[in-house]
Amino acid sequence: GQSLEQPSEVTAVEGAIVQINCTYQTSGFYGLSWYQQHDGGAPTFLSYNALDGLEETGRFSSFLSRSDSYGYLLLQELQMKDSASYFCAVLGGYQKVTFGTGTKLQVIP
């Protein structure tokens, strides 16, 4: 089976940098994705890592270490609109995607 762990809540100041960690245990692994979800909205794709290392997309970066079964999402220059829940998700065998329980990010002025 699959299990993913993320912190439940994180608070950070506008303009700062925040890192959201994700550790996973999986019976099959192809890659780690990150999604953002605002209250009442649908998840939206942020990034995907299939190989070890850092992927950068604008203010967001994502890192993966397959040997450590660990990844993180890095958000820079935080804005108030970044307040949302962030989910890591493992792409496993048979194209099944397993989501973590999510990290609720609150950005404060």
Next chain:
Amino acid sequence: DTGVSQDPRHKITKRGQNVTFRCDPISEHNRLYWYRQTLGQGPEFLTYFQNEAQLEKSRLLSDRFSAERPKGSFSTLEIQRTEQGDSAMYLCASSQAGGLDGTQYFGPGTRLLVL
């Protein structure tokens, strides 16, 4: 391209009734996923289609749940004899085989309330 659409957006039903939800994926996407999400939790995988074939189904999905994708385009999810525990947001997502496999595009969801 209008994205993934779902219908209805909201559904209120009485316990014991049957409900059916529809999902229209992005037109060129051949993979379609159904998820259930409750408050404070991540989306929970229910089932997955590649074209019209249902390739994977969660063991959590009871016999009351069934999904179809008859022509490899839109999909329906039916819940028979609804229970209060079925109250949740039902999300549909699509992706393209051969693309960046981690990318799924979600619809707005159908929020179900079982009274």
